[in-house]
Amino acid sequence: DAGVIQSPRHEVTEMGQEVTLRCKPISGHDYLFWYRQTMMRGLELLIYFNNNVPIDDSGMPEDRFSAKMPNASFSTLKIQPSEPRDSAVYFCASSNGQGAGKNIQYFGAGTRLSVL
Amino acid sequence: SQELEQSPQSLIVQEGKNLTINCTSSKTLYGLYWYKQKYGEGLIFLMMLQKGGEEKSHEKITAKLDEKKQQSSLHITASQPSHAGIYLCGADPLRRAGSYQLTFGKGTKLSVIP
Numbered sequence: 001d002a003g004v005i006q007s008p009r010h011e012v013t014e015m016g017q018e019v020t021l022r023c024k025p026i027s028g029h030d031y032l033f034w035y036r037q038t039m040m041r042g043l044e045l046l047i048y049f050n051n052n053v054p055i056d057d058s059g060m061p062e063d064r065f066s067a068k069m070p071n072a073s074f075s076t077l078k079i080q081p082s083e084p085r086d087s088a089v090y091f092c093a094s095s096n097g098q099g100a101g102k103n104i105q106y107f108g109a110g111t112r113l114s115v116l
Numbered sequence: 117s118q119e120l121e122q123s124p125q126s127l128i129v130q131e132g133k134n135l136t137i138n139c140t141s142s143k144t145l146y147g148l149y150w151y152k153q154k155y156g157e158g159l160i161f162l163m164m165l166q167k168g169g170e171e172k173s174h175e176k177i178t179a180k181l182d183e184k185k186q187q188s189s190l191h192i193t194a195s196q197p198s199h200a201g202i203y204l205c206g207a208d209p210l211r212r213a214g215s216y217q218l219t220f221g222k223g224t225k226l227s228v229i230p
Contacts, residue, residue, distance in 0.1 A: 004158070031216050042222035043159075043204065056217065091158055095216060103147065103208060103216055107158035 002026075004108035006092050012114045018080040021111045023092030024073055033105060034067055034077050035091040043091070049075065050097065082115045089113070120205055120221035128227045134193050137224045139205035141186040148181050148188040149206040149218060159204060162190075192226075200228045 005024040013019055025032045033048040047057040052069045060067070064083070069075040079086055089112050093105040119142040129135050139148065147166045151159040163172045168183030176193045192199055202225050206218040 033217075043220040045217060045219070048217065050216070093159075097216060103218070104149070104161055104164060105159075105206075105218060106161065107151075109156075109158045112156075 004092055004094050004106055006108035006111050008111060010112050013082055014116050015083055016081045019082045021077040021090050023075045025094030026106055029094035030097045031095040032069060032075050033093040037089045084115045087113055087115050120207055122221035122224045124224060126225040129195050131228055131230050132194055135195055137190040137203050139188045139221055141207055145183055145186055145207055147208050150179050150190055151204045153202040195228045197228045197230055200226055
C-alpha cells in the first residue's frame with residue numbers, strides 16, 4: 001500500500017489567498033484525521049471523519065478553516081483567507097476502525113505551509 | 117482535557133549509550149501510542165500499549181506502561197544515529213465507544229552523536 005498521500009508537500013502563499021491541502025487515506029481505512037503541528041503548540045487535532053462524515057471539528061481554529069471528505073479516498077482542508085499565523089505543517093492520518101490495531105493512526109508526510 | 121507531558125524535551129547522547137524518554141498523563145491512561153518523527157517527515161508508528169504493566173519491544177526500543185503512575189517510558193538500548201528524531205506519545209483522551217481520537221505530547225527531540 002502507498003500509505004497516506006498528501007499534496008502539496010510545500011505551499012508558499014500570500015496572506016489573504018485561499019489554500020487547499022489534499023489527502024488520500026490508506027485504502028480501506030474508515031477514519032481520517034487532520035492535524036496541525038507548530039513548535040509552540042505541538043501536534044493538534046483539527047477535525048476527524050468516520051466513513052466520510054465529520055465527527056469532531058472542535059479543533060478547527062476559525063471559520064476560515066473548512067474540511068471536506070467527498071468520498072472514502074479523498075479529503076481536503078481549506079483555509080480562506082489565509083493568514084501568517086496559519087503557517088505550520090499540516091498532517092493527514094488515517095486508521096482502520098476495526099481489529100486489534102484499530103486506533104493506530106498512519107500519517108502522511110505532511111504539507112509545510114508558509115503564509116507570507 | 118487530557119494532557120501529555122514528555123520529558124526530557126531534548127536529549128543528546130553518545131552513540132552506544134542507553135536512554136529513556138518519559139510520557140506522563142494528567143488523566144488515567146487507556147492506551148498509549150509511541151511515534152517517531154524525522155525532520156520533514158510524518159509520524160511513524162512504533163508501538164501501542166493497552167494494559168497496565170504491558171511492555172513491548174521492537175529491535176532496541178522497549179516501551180512500558182505504568183497505569184498507576186499514569187506514565188509510559190520508552191527505553192533505547194545502545195543508541196545509534198538511526199534512532200535520532202522526535203519521539204511523540206499519544207493517548208486516547210475520551211476512551212468511549214466509537215472514539216478514535218488521539219492527543220499527543222509535544223515530543224522529545226533525540227540527537228545521537230557518532
